Amino acid sequence: MNHNDRIEETIRSIYHTFEHPGAHPVDAGLGAIDTWIAALDGLGGSALMGIQSQLRTLRTHVERDDRPAIAASLQQLGQDTSLAARDLHGETGDHLRHLGQTLVIAAGNLKVS
Template identity: 35%
Template structure:
C-alpha cells in the first residue's frame, strides 16, 4: 500500500517537528494541532472527532481533557498501525508514541 513518497515525507516531518517540541519542552497546542492536521486526511474517520475535540480543549486551555484525548489518539494511532508493515505504518506507530508522550507532558505542565 503506497501512500506516496511526498505524503510519507510530510508525515515524517510532522512527527519530527512534534518530537522536537516534546524533547525541548516547548510543546504547544498549535504544534500538536499542526502535526495532527498533517495526519488528519490519512486516518480513519474515528480520529477526526477526537481531533476536533482536542482542538477545542486546547483552545479553552483544558489541559487535563486535552491530555486524555491525546492519550486516546495515541492509542488509536498505535492500534491502527498494528497491521501496517510499511513506512506509513512506521510513521503511524511513531505518531502514537509521540501523542502518548505529549499527553503525559500536558498533564505535568
C-alpha cells in the same frame, strides 16, 4: 507532501513543542490539526473516522487551553493511531506506530508539566 513525511513532521513538531514550550504558538498547533483532519477526510474506514473525530475534539481543547483534556485527547489519539497501524507493514506502519508512541509520550509529558 506524502503521509510518511507528514507523520515525521508531526513527530518533530511534537518534540519541538515540549523542548521549547514558549516557541510554539497555538495557531501553529491548530494548523497542524486542521491539516491532519483534511488529510484524513474521505479516506474512509471507522478507525480513521474515529481519529478524525478525536482530532476535532483535540482542536477544541487546544483552543480552550484545557491541558488535562488535551492530554486525554493526545492519549486517545496515540492509542487509536497505534491500533490503526497494527496490521500495516513497511514504512508507513512503522511511521504510524512511532507517531502513536509519540502522542502517548506527549500526553504523559503534558500531564506532569
